[in-house]
Amino acid sequence: MNAPHHNQSQRKPLPEAMVAALRAQFGDRFSLAQAVREHHGKDESPYPNMLPDAVVFAQSTDEVLVVVRLCNAYGVPLIPFGAGSSLEGHVLALEGGITLDLSGMNEIVSFNPEDLLVSVQPGITRKQLNEHLRDSGLFFPIDPGADASLGGMASTRASGTNAVKYGTMRENVVSLTVVTAQGKVVRTSSLARKSSAGYDLTRLFVGSEGTLGIITEVTVRLYPQPEAVSAAVCNFPTVNDAVQCVIQTIQLGVPVARVELMDRAAVVASNRYSKLTLKETPLLLFEFHGSAAGVQEQAQTVQEIASHHGGMDFAWAERPEDRNRLWTARHNAYFAGLQLRPGCKASTTDVCVPISRLADCINATTEDLAKASFPTTIVGHVGDGNFHVLMMLDPDSQAEWEESEEVNRRMVRRAIDAGGTCTGEHGVGMHKMQYLVEEHGEDALDLMRALKRAFDPNNILNPGKVISLDAHLG
């Protein structure tokens, strides 16, 4: 599997003076060790490892500032690193340089239950955060498959299964502390729920994948734990029937909290991996949040819609442990898929389309996958029009890699033709850069390049990700 623009062999070594300065400042939290570099030179993408020259483990905004200033002064690439769970090559050290490991910055900075807000350091993971919140009556809903860090989730504009009701990181990040490439510490917004006070720096850094600044604090919205929660599985004869049910649910404005699609292969994989006994047809996983009466009302409406589309009986998971089992299985769909072909390497696609085009796009993708020479599963946050194909590839087969890239390309083209996007939640990283021109056009990319140059004139922040600074290369 070949990554584009992969020129690790040509890079310059770190300047000696910089190494000395980092060693003096960070002691054994500065590492040149091969094992440490290897750990930080990979993510969950299908790319080969690309190692940084060194790794720094930062513990504060001030320490981040030291590293950024050194990298900017010496023109050395700097890559922020959280949980390493990104899927498109975001944290690979394409041009070497320093990887800045923020996983040790995982404290709650301030918890403000009265305003439904919490401020955290960027290395805290979503599960760690919800563990802290457990007895507060509040929760943080955004849940990408992996137990990602909040800084990483902000950087990729992550979402997950709850986005249909609670929105994505775009809607839920209230304010950020960011260290800029030029060594300033900026707070991007006040804590007010809304504001018209100038350009929206918060939304600009959300989704910028470490290319515009290093996030060192994240303030997010929290939600009261719903009074009642109810989850159900509903099997359908075909993927198309399931998707039609979702489309109608969304168009009627039913405030469903979660609605997830699994195709038959994903169900089979999950049964095997998570020891479940789900009926092996395409299915939807629903969850309803609200008052006891509200949840009942939503469930009834959705059951009626489902029955119009061939949906079979709803299997309810009322007890928290049953719900958790179901949702854990959904979150483990990635690992379940991998077990369909032991030893494989996965490539995961991620497109999102307007809901009216969802059935068309999934149907065409299903037809396409029927011809693939490797196992695949489809799962999706279909309430948002977002779905993924997981492709289980032979890691040594260049032919399978190229075939998977063609599947991905066709899927992205269909999504863009349908008015959708090449990535709903995984981000651009290196893998989706080639599609940004098709999606946005060259003039929009020129604006993005102007932004990048204005914020990071020396191109030190995660270079080679999101956009190429050379026009007409994407």
Added chain:
Amino acid sequence: MNAPHHNQSQRKPLPEAMVAALRAQFGDRFSLAQAVREHHGKDESPYPNMLPDAVVFAQSTDEVLVVVRLCNAYGVPLIPFGAGSSLEGHVLALEGGITLDLSGMNEIVSFNPEDLLVSVQPGITRKQLNEHLRDSGLFFPIDPGADASLGGMASTRASGTNAVKYGTMRENVVSLTVVTAQGKVVRTSSLARKSSAGYDLTRLFVGSEGTLGIITEVTVRLYPQPEAVSAAVCNFPTVNDAVQCVIQTIQLGVPVARVELMDRAAVVASNRYSKLTLKETPLLLFEFHGSAAGVQEQAQTVQEIASHHGGMDFAWAERPEDRNRLWTARHNAYFAGLQLRPGCKASTTDVCVPISRLADCINATTEDLAKASFPTTIVGHVGDGNFHVLMMLDPDSQAEWEESEEVNRRMVRRAIDAGGTCTGEHGVGMHKMQYLVEEHGEDALDLMRALKRAFDPNNILNPGKVISLDAHLG
């Protein structure tokens, strides 16, 4: 009343070649007439009129492109103009130049009910849009007091009474077509509900007040008209009691659609202006949206909360005509206030704070206003922590103007000290520029300046608004 940096007398005349080109292109849709310039040289701010040199009435994106290219080539200021209802001097021609009137671009471009989306030209007003949608079962919820244009609402990141449930323009603009200062036409996003495909250009133009590009098309989210709607008025002994009721409602996560505060003076003014018979104490106006049962449940919860805070009986407005009367009165609170002092000029403040600090901030403001030498009213979208003071000033009294500016300044300082913002929804314009440094800090403003320079290198787009390009002047 003196505006800062007001140097209209020193400006250069429009280049003759440019006038000729505009006349050739636009015929009688290019105007140098005094009356036309006067109409476009004022808004609802307390500033004196500042006239552009000429006005162009554009009818298409291509025509906007012609004007932008000429202005950029000749270095002439360009000010987009919609309904002229801005409150902080956004559309005043501080440095002369061309005002681009977009009110004739008021068509629906495409209506996509299946995806709950509509694309419109920027000159359409919110009432015109909802009139188009009336029989579709859908509606557009964002409702600033004035019947503003959608382009203007996107530009100021507007909100209104429904934001507590439906969000602001930040959450509801899906995509924009923008003409850049350098004469390119950019579509900022796909139509997918969520995306991680690059920098968030949409959110960057939303709230940029015409300083980064000219919006020529706006795609917004629509919502199914709720199955049941119920509105009620509840009187309280004091403003503090009313605000405590709101705080508890929000903290419990009751999905109230609207909750508006009016102080006693605002109630008196509205009774007089809108011929109502509201009991003249501070009050909250509630509206609940949902299923019949859901609305009843919400109303019951809120009634219980209100009764704990001295709330008197809920007066229900069940019939649509009664609800409309009530909400029309709320939207006319501005005009009702003006009638408290015939011939006055109003100055309107606009701050937004985290909900836990709302009572403190409103109480301190109420005490402050008791000392004012002019009539005032307080109204607020208190579910978001957002409130306004309307100050009715003698237009010929410099002393009252200065006093009102001090009231405004103290209110803004309190809001910023409470973790809030100097403007929740009105925008910066000219009037709030002085507070941006206090709110965001000099380093954040430097990022905003870098953005402005990157997008508009010749500083032709609405110059002198939002941020000064000279550091340390705000």
